[in-house]
Amino acid sequence: MNETDIESYMSVLGQRARRASRALARATTAEKNAALEAMAGGLDAQRAALVEANARDLAAGREKGLDAALLDRLELTPARIDSMIEGLRQIASLPDPVGEIFDLKYRPSGIQVGRMRVPLGVVGIIYESRPNVTADAAALCLKSGNAAVLRGGSEAFHSNQAIAAEVRAGLERAGLPGDAVQVLETTDRAAVGRMIAMPESIDVIIPRGGKGLIERISREARVPVIKHLDGICHTYIDVDADPKKAFKVALNAKTQRYGTCNTMETLLVAEGVAEDVLPELADAFIAKGVELRGCPVACALLAPGRCQPASDADWDTEYLGPILSIRVVADVDQAIEHIAAHSSGHTEAIITENYTTARRFLREVDSSSVMVNASTRFADGFEYGLGAEIGISTDKFHARGPVGLEGLTSVKFIVLGDGHIRT
Amino acid sequence: MNETDIESYMSVLGQRARRASRALARATTAEKNAALEAMAGGLDAQRAALVEANARDLAAGREKGLDAALLDRLELTPARIDSMIEGLRQIASLPDPVGEIFDLKYRPSGIQVGRMRVPLGVVGIIYESRPNVTADAAALCLKSGNAAVLRGGSEAFHSNQAIAAEVRAGLERAGLPGDAVQVLETTDRAAVGRMIAMPESIDVIIPRGGKGLIERISREARVPVIKHLDGICHTYIDVDADPKKAFKVALNAKTQRYGTCNTMETLLVAEGVAEDVLPELADAFIAKGVELRGCPVACALLAPGRCQPASDADWDTEYLGPILSIRVVADVDQAIEHIAAHSSGHTEAIITENYTTARRFLREVDSSSVMVNASTRFADGFEYGLGAEIGISTDKFHARGPVGLEGLTSVKFIVLGDGHIRT
DSSP states (O other), X not given: OOHHHHHHHHHHHHHHHHXXXXXXXXXXXXXXXXXXXXXXXXXXXXXXXXXXXXHHHHHHHHHHTOOHHHHHHHOOOHHHHHHHHHHHHHHHHSOOOTTOEEEEEEOTTXXXXXXXXXXXXXXXXXXXXXXXXXXXXXXXXXXXXXXXXXXXXGGGHHHHHHHHHHHHHHHHHTTSOGGGEEEOSOOOHHHHHHHTTOTTTOOEEEEOSOHHHHXXXXXXXXXXXXXXXXXXXXXXXXXXXXXXHHHHHHHHHHHSOSSSTTSEEEEEEEHHHHHHHHHHHHHHHHHTTOEEEEOHHHHHHSOTTSOEEOOGGGGGOOOOSSEEEEEEESSHHHHHHHHHHHOOSSEEEEEOXXXXXXXXXXXXXXXXXXXXXXXXXXXXXXXXXXXXOSEEEOSSSSOOEEEOXXXXXXXXEEEEEEEEOOO | OOHHHHHHHHHHHHHHHHHHHHHHHHOOHHHHHHHHHHHHHHHXXXXXXXXXXXXXXXXXXXXXXXXXHHHHHHOOOHHHHHHHHHHHHHHHHSOOOTTOEEEEEEOTTSOEEEEEEEEOSEEEEEOOSOTHHHHHXXXXXXXXXXXXXXXXXXXXXXXXXXXXXXXXXXXXHTTSOGGGEEEOSOOOHHHHHHHTTOTTTOOEEEEOSOHHHHHHHHHHOSSOBOOOOOOOEEEEEOTTOOHHHHHHHHHHHHHSOSSSTTSEEEEEEEHXXXXXXXXXXXXXXXXXXXXXXEOHHHHHHSOTTSOEEOOGGGGGOOOOSSEEEEEEESSHHHHHHHHHHHOOSSEEEEEOSOHHHHHHHHHHOOSSEEEEEEOGGGOSTTTTTOSXXXXXXXXXXXXXXXXXXXXXEEEEEEEEEEEEOOO
């Protein structure tokens, strides 16, 4: 497509999405669940077609020389198709957030004022190689009453189109507009540029992928963006920590999985317990193959060669791998200060038995999740009971932390009267 | 100041605001209330100085040839100083939103997950001529634990500085940082340009004023904006309306005050009742001096000369004055469609005795306030029980509808464990 074609393609697509969003906002819970079930059934019946479309993407990827990790993310194995189908059914089983009315109270004037949860409208999602995101994102938007415009990675184009066909068929089988979920049929980058700058048709953009993608979209978007950049998570072992809990939680926060955004990247230890706690922890980390980079005090406490001096950049780095920076701090104040200066606002934990210190940390640390005596690895929509997750927001606006169905809704005021007038 | 001076002035001011915001986020309810009381006392004691500073602004305004309405808004009369002081005390008496913990529940893993209400950080407010906004905005930001950067209209410069001095003194008397509320000491427009584009120091911008100001700021801001543009509010008289309620509510929605954003601008009437309802209503509107502009059907129902034909532009106009557009529609579907096409998303009301129609209107109309059998004039923070209002948001993101203390906060997740790790 040339530029004019893209322009008009996106503009038509946007109008369709807006129109579909009105029907979706009205849709009943039963209709939405029926569509999700129909999509699940369709994907199950069309496994062969999905695998075939996916094979085309994989072949093209190999030809283009994509690396093994990317090819792996791209592949639709039978197990991944299973879990895509299972995901749709899980979202069908979640409570419908739309239409919930709360805080309905009488006012002195006699009117009743309350709030009602409503869809945002049209949600645009831009993602990279995993084709299963197509089904997942479609389902979350649908259940929350939003129309969706999806733009997947160009390397997954055929897989995404095959999934999109089943999504559309499922919507239509349930009597909902097929345009409620539109997957872009072009891989032209200019379409993304339009997608993030059409507030008349798309109300919010959720980019999922690498930091570069997210930064570019945030900079250029003309609509609100629900985004999550780095996860530079901290665990602070307080002077009043239970050493057993500290050992267990810190080890889990770093080593349970390395590549996730809720993995601890920096360990802060109060100087009063550093000598007791650090050597044993360092042994455990090293046994797991974790490289340690410490402040001078931390390094001095560990046997030579077990800890490299941390550079300034280390305190601001999301390693996403088996590396950990360690700093010995004077007390909880210095820990909170370090976090304020270096955290990405994702998740921080304190290990302490002290009531007042725990209470202060909870209140004063300004991150999307703040924990006491628990592993940062718990920061996750499923662990929090949201049932599903479209991403983790490190912004303070609108949604903060794991974003589930509720994060895809807005709240309006409702007023019930009986002919009331203002005097 | 030249450009470099503005740059460095704003950068220092921003750093001070950020630092102060941390202290404010920690501040106790008692400290914040003490500061509000101290400000109220200070303003009360300094009435003479306020009036003197205001007289300088008024004199300069007269010299510049400002119109009477603007000069009136600018004036700090004794009654306005009273209500400014009263406003501070009222905000002191409101519950503190910061630190509220809710939805704290055990998860199957054993962790407790909940949410805590926290300040946004630093709030920037840009407003026009009324100097009392300085005290009002300072108080709302302070009570919600946010530092504030305020930029008032240049015509109110001396008045704002006089109020700012008392605000700062009040903060300091209560042991809080004076930098928690900074009023710009320059009227240079370049400072506004900086203010809306320093995400490292200011987290959100709230513009209050004319549409031009708000549109410009929304377009250029590099941080989220809580904004409210037009109030094109509709009242729909349904076929099942009680005619007495319809008469009373529609008249009130238009004529109780003309210049407010929650005033009705368009009346929609179901054709089944138009003949019964419209003539009497039109008489009442005309008796109050309201000019009527109708669709052909509406005009045909009214005596010649009592209704002018509405142009296309009328359906999209916020009159803010004694003019009303009237359209006869087929039914609630067409009313909802008209609203979707022409409303500014502020406030819409239906007059009906029909349960199902009311329920549909509440759910399907996508505005910040949706009402049944009540005057749109109720859309207001005080009427809703928010205790105070910094503005009315017609956006769907973050805050929607009247924005009180809660709209100036964010919500983070908290996790309480006992050494819990993820497996």
